Amino acid sequence: MKYALLSDIHGNLHAFEACLAHAKAQGAERIAVLGDLVGYGAFPAEVVTRCQDIQAQGGIVLRGNHEELVQTHSVNDASASLSLGGQTAQWTHDQLSPAQRFWLEILPLTACEDSVLLVHASADAPERWRYVEDERTASLSLDAAIQDPAVRYVFGGHVHHQSLFYRGTGRQLMRFEPSPGVAIPTPKHRHWIATVGSVGQPRDGNPRAMYALFDSSAAKLTFHRVAYDHMAAARCVREAGLPEFFAERLETGR
Template sequence: MKLALLSDIHANVQAFDACLAHARALGAEQYALLGDLVGYGADPAAVVERAQDLAEGGALLIKGNHDAMAVLPPADVNTVGESTAAWTHAQLDASQRQFLDGLPLTLQQRTILLVHASVDDPGLWRYVYDQRAATASLDAAATLPEVRYVFGGHVHMQSLYYRGAGAGLMKFMPTPGVAVPVPRHRHWLATIGSVGQPRDGNPQAMYALFDTDKLQLAFQRVSYDHQAAATAIRQAGLPAFFADRLELGR
């Protein structure tokens, strides 16, 4: 089975649609959305509606920090990430907010564990941005029966960590479109990047495709109309900074 892993869509419907189409063309049979459906972007309702349709079809979904903020916006805005929460909340209807609120923080499917941030207390939204943080997350996952693969997002970058013969973790930088063997005798942790707001200097959307039969993981980059997504942000009256990010990929 080919499992498409998509995270950090951030209300970018143009990028979301492009990644879904790309995954289908590559034979994706199942979908997993790893949090932050909303936040930053101009089309939260459209993205949540697509996510609800996928969920009805059997897709796996978990909650991200921006999803939580859209349900209950902070009273005081202290970070850039919090600045669109109240606006996003107003764009969603009650059933969409209820849908986001009901999403779990983690979800295990046999050897696979899905999490938005770190398995080590996922509600604290810790970033898995280096080997130390990846070790803490993978150590927490190791207490769960069967888990060999941890897939997450949150950091908006694509990376792959694995535990080799020793106790330490090794980091592997993937090449887009090139399948990486991920055998079950090792433990793996991947941050799959951001569909809707990449931050590595490349505006192309990110996602990953896991072949559960061949045990291969392929990180993908997808071109989409990021100018249209940026224009939609400006027209919605949201901070231009978020539009600039889409155009620059950072």
């Protein structure tokens, strides 16, 4: 089975559609959206509708921290409004129908199948939205996930960059730096944990969208970067009246 792993869409419909089209061309058989469908971008309702369609067609959709942020109790929290995500939360909340907000609220935090645990943030405490960004935090997430002996892989998002760690014969995790478009053998006799990057808001100085493709039959993981009309996406952020910073971030990838 070939899984397209997409995370952190952040209301960026341009990038989302480009990644879905790319994944289809790569032979993806199932779509998994790993949370943060909304926040920052100009098309939250359209992205949610697209994800609802994906779920209806047998895909997997998880809840991220931005799905929580747009719920009424978070939007009205003064401390939340001070965060970057909080600056767009009220606007995003108002763009979504009550049915869409309810659907976001009941999305699961994790999904597990085919030796894979999917999660938005860290598997050791999915609801706390911890960042998996180094060997220590990756180890905590992996250790929690492999309490289920069937799990060999953990795939998440949240950190907006692409990374891969594996555990060899000892307890220490090793970091592997992926190259876009290069399939990486990920044999099941090891344990693996990866962050698939952000579709809708890259932050590494490269505006191209990110996602990954996992071939469970061949045990290979490929990280992809996808060019899309990021200038149009930025223009739509401005036209929506959202903070200028979020438009500039799409233009520069930072």
